[in-house]
Amino acid sequence: MIPEGQSEVEATVRAVLRDVLGLSETRAAAFDAATPLFGALPELDSMAVAGVLTELEDRLGIVIEDDEVDGDMLETFGALTQFAAHKALT
Amino acid sequence: MIDHYDWAGGREAMLRFGPDHGPVVVLAMPLFEEANRMRSLATTLLRLLADEGIGGALPDLPGAGESEKSLEEDSLSTWQVSFSSAVCAATSGRSGHVAGLRGGCLVTGSAAARSRWLMSPVGGEAIVRDLVRARQAADREAGAVFDPGTIDLDGPPIELAGHVLPRQLLRSLRTAEPDVAAPCRVIRLDSDRRPADRHIAGAPLWRQSEPGDDPALAATLAADLAQWVRQCAG
Numbered sequence: 046m047i048p049e050g051q052s053e054v055e056a057t058v059r060a061v062l063r064d065v066l067g068l069s070e071t072r073a074a075a076f077d078a079a080t081p082l083f084g085a086l087p088e089l090d091s092m093a094v095a096g097v098l099t100e101l102e103d104r105l106g107i108v109i110e111d112d113e114v115d116g117d118m119l120e121t122f123g124a125l126t127q128f129a130a131h132k133a134l135t
Numbered sequence: 136m137i138d139h140y141d142w143a144g145g146r147e148a149m150l151r152f153g154p155d156h157g158p159v160v161v162l163a164m165p166l167f168e169e170a171n172r173m174r175s176l177a178t179t180l181l182r183l184l185a186d187e188g189i190g191g192a193l194p195d196l197p198g199a200g201e202s203e204k205s206l207e208e209d210s211l212s213t214w215q216v217s218f219s220s221a222v223c224a225a226t227s228g229r230s231g232h233v234a235g236l237r238g239g240c241l242v243t244g245s246a247a248a249r250s251r252w253l254m255s256p257v258g259g260e261a262i263v264r265d266l267v268r269a270r271q272a273a274d275r276e277a278g279a280v281f282d283p284g285t286i287d288l289d290g291p292p293i294e295l296a297g298h299v300l301p302r303q304l305l306r307s308l309r310t311a312e313p314d315v316a317a318p319c320r321v322i323r324l325d326s327d328r329r330p331a332d333r334h335i336a337g338a339p340l341w342r343q344s345e346p347g348d349d350p351a352l353a354a355t356l357a358a359d360l361a362q363w364v365r366q367c368a369g
Contacts, residue, residue, distance in 0.1 A: 060326070095269040099268065
């Protein structure tokens with residue numbers, strides 16, 4: 046099923062972070078747009094970044110090019126969701 | 136029980152589970168880091184299968200697990216040949232079935248077995264992509280840039296995600312597709328919408344940085360695999 050709206054993309058991004066980083070349901074549910082990710086979450090190391098991106102691709106049916114991956118898109122939960130929504134919905 | 140198997144290139148360890156007669160499932164572990172993350176699930180799955188009266192074997196591939204061989208010597212065909220030898224050693228007259236987790240489905244190809252059962256099979260290209268991504272993310276932190284085109288050039292092994300890998304292995308992996316020789320059953324997680332015979336609930340343990348376990352998932356998988364083996368034995 047291809048996510049149709051922004052909120053569905055956000056739920057997918059949240060679930061991917063929870064599953065890949067092994068976060069508790071409570072912790073993942075508390076993420077908001079301003080929650081810092083890369084550099085702030087100890088679980089999000091370079092291996093985990095690879096896992097997050099690949100899992101997002103699989104679940105959203107998108108392809109993320111190497112040159113699209115930078116510090117900005119991983120800076121906050123909001124930025125990552127925006128990036129994913131832009132790829133999945135346009 | 137810790138057993139072993141011999142193959143053309145040496146001897147590797149193989150864990151054995153359950154009865155020493157009747158059907159036996161030989162399980163191919165995922166490749167690289169994913170093997171560590173799923174080892175607990177794999178052993179729980181084979182123990183539960185043993186409770187159902189079905190034998191199990193979990194061979195180490197050369198360069199993986201307890202193997203003393205260096206990964207730098209491996210190629211995909213080495214893994215296929217060694218897995219095939221493990222299946223021969225584990226079955227010897229018994230009805231043999233092959234199960235593969237994730238990238239393990241890339242090494243089962245030449246194995247003689249009555250059936251195949253695959254969990255979340257993945258193509259080699261996606262595996263290499265993951266490894267390259269981890270290297271790129273690490274390099275970015277260090278202010279460097281890794282060019283994946285390096286893999287296509289001849290040269291020394293490349294370090295990706297903590298593994299020193301021969302370029303030939305990476306090139307052969309990139310074109311490798313899961314072995315789905317019939318009869319074959321494919322299981323995927325609910326979150327993975329690619330085609331499968333069954334989708335089940337659960338989190339992708341192979342992506343988690345800390346090795347975890349999921350007893351509920353292991354139980355569902357074991358029940359499914361046990362039923363499949365009985366169905367194919369008939």
